[in-house]
Amino acid sequence: MSDSTLIWQNGTLKPWHEATVHVSAHALHYGSSVFEGERVYATPDGPRFFRLADHTRRLFASARVYGIDIGYTPQQIDDACRDVVRANGMDAAYVRPVVFRGAGGLGILPKDDVVDVAVLALPWGSYHGDAREQGADVCVSSWNRAAPNTFPSWAKAGGNYLNSQLIALEARRGGYAEGIALGCDGLLSEGAGENLFLVLNGELVTPPTSAGVLVGITRDSVIALAGELGIPFVERALPREALLYADEIFLCGTAAEITPVRSVDGAPVGRGGVGPITRALQDAFFGLFDGRTEDRWGWLTGLDEPASTSAARDPRHAASISAVIPDREKHKAAIRDRTVREAPDSMEASA
Numbered sequence: 001m002s003d004s005t006l007i008w009q010n011g012t013l014k015p016w017h018e019a020t021v022h023v024s025a026h027a028l029h030y031g032s033s034v035f036e037g038e039r040v041y042a043t044p045d046g047p048r049f050f051r052l053a054d055h056t057r058r059l060f061a062s063a064r065v066y067g068i069d070i071g072y073t074p075q076q077i078d079d080a081c082r083d084v085v086r087a088n089g090m091d092a093a094y095v096r097p098v099v100f101r102g103a104g105g106l107g108i109l110p111k112d113d114v115v116d117v118a119v120l121a122l123p124w125g126s127y128h129g130d131a132r133e134q135g136a137d138v139c140v141s142s143w144n145r146a147a148p149n150t151f152p153s154w155a156k157a158g159g160n161y162l163n164s165q166l167i168a169l170e171a172r173r174g175g176y177a178e179g180i181a182l183g184c185d186g187l188l189s190e191g192a193g194e195n196l197f198l199v200l201n202g203e204l205v206t207p208p209t210s211a212g213v214l215v216g217i218t219r220d221s222v223i224a225l226a227g228e229l230g231i232p233f234v235e236r237a238l239p240r241e242a243l244l245y246a247d248e249i250f251l252c253g254t255a256a257e258i259t260p261v262r263s264v265d266g267a268p269v270g271r272g273g274v275g276p277i278t279r280a281l282q283d284a285f286f287g288l289f290d291g292r293t294e295d296r297w298g299w300l301t302g303l304d305e306p307a308s309t310s311a312a313r314d315p316r317h318a319a320s321i322s323a324v325i326p327d328r329e330k331h332k333a334a335i336r337d338r339t340v341r342e343a344p345d346s347m348e349a350s351a
Contacts, residue, residue, distance in 0.1 A: 008084045008119040011072075019118060026101035026110045031159025033100035034062035037254040038081065040121070041289040041300075042091040048300040049095075050254075050288070052078055053307035054217050056097075062155040063099055070099050071115055082303045084121045094124030094255065100158070127255040128177055132282075135262025135273055136251070138191070140240060141167040141179035145189040145212035153212045167192040178251065180243070180264070183212045188238040194256045195219040199248035199277045204233045211237065218252045224297065225284045231277055248275030258282045 007019040027033040036055040104112035171179035183189040195216040249261035287293030
């Protein structure tokens with residue numbers, strides 16, 4: 001990446017090569033980070049974030065699960081996301097705010113509760129390439145999602161994605177675009193980095209949020225768009241063989257957007273292409289960004305507009321992704337005044 005690319009780190013915009021982290025950072029050793037992936041789309045009205053406030057709310061909810069004090073308000077994080085896109089002159093971007101425990105000793109519980117916050121903005125096209133139009137070939141992974149009450153799947157935490165890497169690596173070795181994981185109960189869960197939808201007899205179906213899945217914001221958007229289009233929808237537990245019964249399958253997420261699946265373990269899905277319900281949902285989703293679909297939910301916000309929180313207006317989904325974290329002044333000063341080169345008071349070791 002060019003040194004002219006700017007990154008927001010602990011309240012300051014700095015060149016790419018200066019946005020460094022100390023090798024003793026707790027997150028590097030123990031995965032103690034939470035993050036978001038957000039899209040900025042080029043629209044007829046200029047660059048616009050998709051559901052920025054909802055992503056920020058989930059970031060704070062994830063941090064609350066792990067007892068991480070972000071040290072900034074949600075509004076400040078929203079502003080940081082806008083600032084880094086604006087500073088890099090981007091019309092479209094993938095934006096990654098990340099919050100992580102920094103340099104503070106090597107114990108499982110850090111002695112010094114140092115938290116770093118950064119926001120990156122990168123150019124990012126279609127995550128699965130031409131699969132958006134042609135469909136992806138996927139496999140069912142031999143790796144399961146974590147059991148309930150082990151790793152909180154609703155939290156978008158860095159450590160959770162070690163499991164995702166195993167699923168994705170296995171799929172790549174087999175020549176597949178992606179892997180689909182089962183839960184510890186043998187029922188369908190989700191992709192390595194995407195939520196999973198099936199079409200069964202004209203009905204849109206997805207595993208429940210208790211199936212070890214991330215409560216996806218794109219998932220929520222698909223459900224809302226399906227309602228607008230009059231597509232019947234249900235959330236229910238699904239056995240593995242539902243993949244072979246399905247007329248259509250697609251994966252969705254901020255990076256993957258809406259990606260059709262054309263085969264599972266070499267067996268074609270439906271007619272092996274993009275089905276009509278998947279296509280209708282794709283058209284409605286991408287229509288939000290070229291003006292074909294009215295943004296009735298206030299999901300899009302420009303770089304100079306306050307972000308609206310659609311989840312707060314929908315009580316069915318608000319509880320799953322909302323959080324209110326107070327702004328703690330005593331931590332803000334400590335975070336902003338520290339440099340990455342400052343050593344912790346001690347470097348205690350632990351198993």
